[in-house]
Amino acid sequence: MDEVFRHAFLAGLPLALVLPLLGNLLRLREEWLATLGLAHLAAAAALAGMGLGLPAVLGAPGGAVLGAIGKYTSRQRSNSVYALMILAGWAITLLIAANTALGHALAQAMVDGQLYFATRRETWLAGAVALFALLLLPWLTPRLIRASLLPTYERANRLPAWRWHLGFDLLVALVVAVATATLGLMATFALVFVPAWIAYRHAASWRRAWFLGAAVGLCGYILAFALALALDQPFGPTLVFALVVALVAALALRGARAAQGR
């Protein structure tokens, strides 16, 4: 594989592993739409940063982290707020595209997927944030599950719950920002949303949901990368296509099992 494509492939691989794991927790918290909002803000901040000469992976976290802090401090967990984040990010992206030399092409690349622009810098950064997430998730996960299913526990015992709630929001913002700047907005959201959807339907336990989500994310990513390269297609839509195929296969499998059980 050419070195350009090798970097691009390696940059996306750790993100394809870790985004579905975050997706499982976001689905538990019914916050998966927030990811789309954060991804839009990250894309807008990446473009704004590029206008100032910053690489996308350094500009993107600014917007996403601001969005995460705003979400946490406003204590709003409604679809209306997430929709507002999406609209704000979308509007800023289009305004930057229309009013700077970056133009439409770059904005389009952020949305469709700009994986092939990944360099050694994106590869290391993606690996570092994925490793950071993998180290934090075993600490965060039981606390977030307990907070979702037994919310009175942390309030009644005056636990420092802000540590894991804000910590998770910031972790998601960071990973989503790096992923948006590396894989593009569409691919990032697809990797958060679809593998977790499949895992929630099919996994027999939380542990298996981790493995299933990660496996779907990784397999979908590898398949999409190969298809996009071989057929000269944009990466984002190709990944969505690969993940939707996996989703349809999973639903068909479930239907067949249910029919066998009857």
Added chain:
Amino acid sequence: MNPWLRLDAVVAGYDRPVVGPVSLELGPGEVLGLAGPNGVGKSTLLAAILGDARVFAGRIERPAGVRLAHLPQRPIRPKELPLTGREWLTVLGVAGDGLPSHLARSIDQRMDRLSGGEHQLLALWGVLAGAGELVLLDEPTNNLDPQHVHLAAQAIAARREQRATLVVSHDHAFLQRVCTRLLDLANHG
């Protein structure tokens, strides 16, 4: 021995007072039942202890270091969640041994695939066997058939000595069976 919970002439509610004044003390080894008809304010009083309802008058005291565990009237049960009963107990820091046989058989199933009774019993077991010393149970017999009610009573009795337990229930027979004393809120104040 000092009580783990003391209510001193507590009047509680939300926009306006719903219950009180209520005074009570609860210490380790005790199971206090709060009885009374619907609407008398039993759950509101629990909510006040949890900090979720407004205290209009009086004081609620709990010694520092006494942890609180709470079984809500309707334990949260997401429509779809790949989490087994055993994994839920692990989250709560509860070992899976010593489970009632009824629960042991379904402990490795996803919680969203348990029956209503199994889910309620699992939630009750998690609260009783968890780290909380002061235990608040709001209608613990919801969704339970007579066999499960029997298991619930056994579980409360088995943990009684290490806990101070406050039980809210409209099921007077159940309260009579599990409680060391009863407080009828309809005749209190």
